[in-house]
Amino acid sequence: MTETERAEWLRRYSEARISAIELRRALGGITFGDVLIELAKRDLPLPRAPEAGREQRIAAARALLFPKAA
Amino acid sequence: MTAPRAAIYVLDTGPLITLAAAECLDYLLYPNVPVVIPDAVFYEATQDSSKLGAQSIIDWVKAHHTQVEIAVTNAYVNFEAARVTNPHVYEPNLGERAAVEVIEEPARLQGEEKAILLCEETAVTRRVIVREREKIIEIGTMDFLKLLEAEQRIQSADAVFARALAAGRTPSRVEKFGEHDSSVHDAVRETLRVAQRDTSPKR
Numbered sequence: 001m002t003e004t005e006r007a008e009w010l011r012r013y014s015e016a017r018i019s020a021i022e023l024r025r026a027l028g029g030i031t032f033g034d035v036l037i038e039l040a041k042r043d044l045p046l047p048r049a050p051e052a053g054r055e056q057r058i059a060a061a062r063a064l065l066f067p068k069a070a
Numbered sequence: 071m072t073a074p075r076a077a078i079y080v081l082d083t084g085p086l087i088t089l090a091a092a093e094c095l096d097y098l099l100y101p102n103v104p105v106v107i108p109d110a111v112f113y114e115a116t117q118d119s120s121k122l123g124a125q126s127i128i129d130w131v132k133a134h135h136t137q138v139e140i141a142v143t144n145a146y147v148n149f150e151a152a153r154v155t156n157p158h159v160y161e162p163n164l165g166e167r168a169a170v171e172v173i174e175e176p177a178r179l180q181g182e183e184k185a186i187l188l189c190e191e192t193a194v195t196r197r198v199i200v201r202e203r204e205k206i207i208e209i210g211t212m213d214f215l216k217l218l219e220a221e222q223r224i225q226s227a228d229a230v231f232a233r234a235l236a237a238g239r240t241p242s243r244v245e246k247f248g249e250h251d252s253s254v255h256d257a258v259r260e261t262l263r264v265a266q267r268d269t270s271p272k273r
Binding site: 019020025029031032033036037038039040041045046048054057058060061062064065066 | 076078082083084087088091101103114115117122123124160162184186190207208209212213214216217220221231234235236237238239
């Protein structure tokens, strides 16, 4: 795999277009620690799931973990 | 009214390694509920000791053994047995299979108990056939951090992600764990041995 291809896989992961497992498999079974290091090398951020639609789930988890705040 | 019992299940290595790299593993303890880590996920997060976070994860699990449970699974026990005959044996979905096994254990999620599944991979939770789906809530690392931020337990979720990446950028931190290779491997084995010893046989 060329460096360009490798960088492209990492960019797709960083943009949350593929999962960590897909990325790790594509890059030859690297660990999540390797993923962090590779992203850092290229100044790519960790991916974020889109927040829209997740607020309810986060609120439910918050109510469960911090019941007094609910 | 009594709050329903809950536990955090860490179902893949992503949250552990990210929080360890950012030196924030203690955040998992802030809700003051049990934290359950399948043995294979612990193994995968620590197996390559030259990588970010391995030593921190081992130390953290040891220091908080009353709140953090390494859950023993048949998936990992069988893998370990296979390694005796072939030390190079490789199981690509080991962590995932162990995670599914832990969540589906009949002894878990009893009564009012609910589970927060902390993972980066929805592939894991897609495979889980939980008796009562409403008993589980699946969130990612950033969701968990946002939740702590909303609770004013941490200042900034974004800062934690930035710190994790900064650790990946710092060669001294990356190499630090490699210096202790054999001791790290021994510590991983010992932690898993203790977990297996303290768990009654399931088979």
